[in-house]
Structures are given as C-alpha cells and as structure tokens.
Amino acid sequence: MEHKNQNKWGVVIVACMAIFIIVLDSSAMNVAISTLVVELDTTLSVIQAIIALYALIIASFMLLGSKIQDILGRKKTFLIGLGIYATGTTIATLSLNAGMLLIGWAILEGIGAAMMFPATTTLVGASYKGKDRITAFGIWGGIAAVGAAIGPIIGGVFTTYLTWRLVFASELVFVALILIFRHYLTESEPTLKWKDLDIVGALLSIVSLVLIVLGILLLTRPEFWAYVATLLISGSILFIFFLLWQRRRINKDLEPLSDISLLKNRLFNIGNFNSIIQQIPLAGFLFIIPVFLQQVTKVDAFTTGLALLPASITILIFSLIGARLSSKLEPKYILMIGFIIAAAGTYILGGVFNVNTQVVDIIPGTVVFGIGVGFLLSQMTNLIMSAAKDDQETDASGLFNAFKNLGYSIGTALIGVLLLLGVFGGLATGIESSGLAGNMTTEQIQSSLFTYVEKMQTEPPQIPPELVPQATQIVESTISSAMRQTFNALTLILLLGFITSIFIPKNRKLNHNI
Numbered sequence: 001m002e003h004k005n006q007n008k009w010g011v012v013i014v015a016c017m018a019i020f021i022i023v024l025d026s027s028a029m030n031v032a033i034s035t036l037v038v039e040l041d042t043t044l045s046v047i048q049a050i051i052a053l054y055a056l057i058i059a060s061f062m063l064l065g066s067k068i069q070d071i072l073g074r075k076k077t078f079l080i081g082l083g084i085y086a087t088g089t090t091i092a093t094l095s096l097n098a099g100m101l102l103i104g105w106a107i108l109e110g111i112g113a114a115m116m117f118p119a120t121t122t123l124v125g126a127s128y129k130g131k132d133r134i135t136a137f138g139i140w141g142g143i144a145a146v147g148a149a150i151g152p153i154i155g156g157v158f159t160t161y162l163t164w165r166l167v168f169a170s171e172l173v174f175v176a177l178i179l180i181f182r183h184y185l186t187e188s189e190p191t192l193k194w195k196d197l198d199i200v201g202a203l204l205s206i207v208s209l210v211l212i213v214l215g216i217l218l219l220t221r222p223e224f225w226a227y228v229a230t231l232l233i234s235g236s237i238l239f240i241f242f243l244l245w246q247r248r249r250i251n252k253d254l255e256p257l258s259d260i261s262l263l264k265n266r267l268f269n270i271g272n273f274n275s276i277i278q279q280i281p282l283a284g285f286l287f288i289i290p291v292f293l294q295q296v297t298k299v300d301a302f303t304t305g306l307a308l309l310p311a312s313i314t315i316l317i318f319s320l321i322g323a324r325l326s327s328k329l330e331p332k333y334i335l336m337i338g339f340i341i342a343a344a345g346t347y348i349l350g351g352v353f354n355v356n357t358q359v360v361d362i363i364p365g366t367v368v369f370g371i372g373v374g375f376l377l378s379q380m381t382n383l384i385m386s387a388a389k390d391d392q393e394t395d396a397s398g399l400f401n402a403f404k405n406l407g408y409s410i411g412t413a414l415i416g417v418l419l420l421l422g423v424f425g426g427l428a429t430g431i432e433s434s435g436l437a438g439n440m441t442t443e444q445i446q447s448s449l450f451t452y453v454e455k456m457q458t459e460p461p462q463i464p465p466e467l468v469p470q471a472t473q474i475v476e477s478t479i480s481s482a483m484r485q486t487f488n489a490l491t492l493i494l495l496l497g498f499i500t501s502i503f504i505p506k507n508r509k510l511n512h513n514i
Helices: 010-030 033-039 044-072 074-093 098-127 130-161 165-180 199-220 222-251 260-264 266-295 301-325 331-350 359-385 390-434 442-454 465-501 508-512
Strands: none
Touching: 010 033, 010 044, 010 074, 010 098, 010 130, 010 165, 010 266, 033 044, 033 266, 044 074, 044 098, 044 199, 044 266, 044 390, 044 442, 074 098, 074 165, 098 130, 098 359, 098 390, 130 165, 130 266, 130 301, 130 359, 199 222, 199 390, 222 260, 260 266, 260 390, 266 301, 266 331, 266 359, 266 390, 266 465, 301 331, 301 359, 331 359, 331 465, 359 390, 390 442, 390 465, 442 465
C-alpha cells in the first residue's frame, strides 16, 4: 500500500531528479570532448556518435518502455529503469575505452532512461490537474532544460579540476535520493499481460530509428557514403512498415505497441514535429559550441562550461516565465515567439565566428538563443500531452518522448555532420589556395588535417613540421567558416519551426487541461 503523499509536489520533485540525470549526461560530457578523445584514445566522430546514440537508444526504446508501464505498472517500470540506468552509469564511470563508454552510457543508460522517461510524464500527468498540472509540467520541462543547460558547467568543473568520470558517478547520488523518496510515487494497475506485448512492432520501431540516425552519422566518413542512402531508405521503409503493422493490430483488436491514432490529431502531430525541430538546434548548439571553443580558442572544459552558463541561466528563467505566461497567452503564440527569438540567436551567433573570436563574443547570441529555447521548452510537454485523452496518456507520453529524443539524436548527428563536412570541404579549398601541398598531394594533406581535427588537435598532423603553423591556421579558419554555415542552417531550421507552429490549432480549453 502506498504512503499518502505529505508533500503536494513530491511526485514532480522525484520526476525532476530522474529527468535531470537523464538529460545531464550529454550536455555535461560535451565540454569534455577533447579530454575523452585523449583519455579513451578515440576521435571526435566516435564521441559524437556516442552522444547521438545515447539519445537515439532512448528514442528507440521509448515506445517499448512506455508500453511496459501497462504490464508492470508505472512505478515498478520506473524503478526497474532506474536500476538499469544505475548499472550503466557505473560502467560509464569506470570506462577504459570508447567501447565501454558506449555500452555503459549510450546503451544501458539509454535503455534505463527509456523506461524512466515516459513513466515520469505519466506520473506527473496522473498526479496533478488543471493549473497544478500546467505548473508541474512547466517545472518538469524547466528542469529538463536546466539539466541540459547547466551540464556544461558541471562537466567543466569535474573535467578540468577532477575527472569527467565524476559526472557519471555523481548521478548515483540522485539515484539514491530517488530510492529514498520513492514512496511519493503512486502505482498504476497493470492493464496488459506480457503476451499482449507487440514484439514485432518493438523491433520495427527500434531498428528503423537506429538505421536512420546511423545513416546520418556515417555522412562524416566519406568512405562510407555509399551506405548512407541504403541506411536512410531502409530505416524509413521499416518505419512505414511499423505504422502499417500498428494499424493492422488495431484493426484486429490486438494491443499495438503504440496508439498511432494519436497521429491523426493535428495538435499532437504538429506539436511533436515542432518538438523535433526545437531539439535539433539545442542538441547541435550544445555539441558544436564546445568543439569550436576547445579547437579554435583553446580554452579548457571549465571555461567552455562557463561560456555556456549565460545561456543556461537564460533557459531556466524563461522556461519558468513561459510556464506562467501560458495561463494568459495562447501556447501556440508563445511557441511562435520562442522560435523567432531562438532563430535570432543562431543568426547572431552565425556572424561572430572567426579565428579571433573569444568566449565573450558568443555570449550575446547564446543569451538570445536561450530566451527562445526557454519559451519553447516551457510549452511543449503540456501542449502535446493535452491532445491525448485520459486513456491515451501512456501512448502519448511514449510517442512524445520518442520523437523528442529522436530530435536530440538527429540534432547531434546532423549538426555535427554539417560542421565536419564544412571542415572537410573547407580544408581542400584552404590547402589549394595556400600552396601548402609541396611534396605531399592535396588529398594526403587534407586527410592528415581532417584527422588532426578529429583528434581535437591533441596530436600533431602527419605533415612536415615546418608546415604545421600554416596548416593550423588553415584548420582554425576552416572550422570558423564551417561554424558560420552551420549556425545559418540552424536559423533556417528554427524558422521552419515558426512556420509550422502557425498551424497549431487554437484551443482555449488547453490551459484547463481537458
């Protein structure tokens, strides 16, 4: 029998601790990229892949994790996920190489998070009504934003002054706190049995999303470009099969992995599309800003985290302001304002990158970007979840969180790819115009310098020593140019979000949570 809640906000506090550690990882570890490359003897692309795969595993297993709530109950599902997550974070703490980090962080933590994530949404949704629910989801979204945003400063402190491993080890403290306060969580009655679980649907959803993101990640390796189209097309076809399979099960009165009838709801559809669009720039921003600061300005992990702190604070403040505004202003208008402001931030940032850029130069753009993202994060959860009926909440939370994490994964993969492709293309132009080649072919020098970038400039390029200073200048100039192009792409993505948010239907009843 459950303890009676003594604290009105006990459920949201526990949910927020869980969501905090889930989103903390990727942003905290972003500032440790150069350290990870050296200590684990790996490359920028591998670390990018691990960060992207962490979000991808969460997205891929989200529908399965969400459905398991109906079999085990939401509290039990949450606690089992917590156990898997704790195992993963322990392995990540002890990582000796990139493979171990991949298993602990991306795979085990990802699966654990996929069980915890939708459970936090349904736990909060079932525990609050009306204005309290809007407030609770606002806090939940705000803490998720804070976890992503203050991660860099936490990762910076640990990486520079202690060790990056403490980012993972410190999460075990939150795991312990969640276990201590687990009595605040209420169990739900199981409504399904294991035999009702749609195994085929689960496999189709997992494999399809993995193929799509792997296809994007392989764009960083020209030698694998022949496989990119195959992976993207195969993943897309399998996802269509997944949707058809779900419809078939529904028509036969069998339990689907997810109630895809939700996708016929205009508010739910556009809301999730906007959630993906909003996550792509946030993930890209948190990945490529540290890459630039550490490669071009040569700052350490702590200074990198400090550089992102103004954006962190801004995201937190405007997440809270946005949550308060939603009771007075139509959520779609807050989203439109958020997209425009965030786009203005990326546009400003696109104009500041050059070889002489310093940390202080990026702060105005990051603050404007943070204001927009804060507004966006404050609205997404309640807006999308309000489109679902009470008996669809579990399915809605699974789909919402799957799409959200897919957006983050695609953001890290796609924006990282755009940056590295810009570097790869720019190196060829820079080498040819400089006459640097000498006794080596342009291709040999380009390959050497690209490896130099991939190693975060922590090892000397394989070229004659007398050419290193000029080559380094070309590399830094190329990265700066690629950053400008990438932020221009982010601006266009955010403007697309503004356009699509225009089509979100007005719903005055939204704030009263029907």
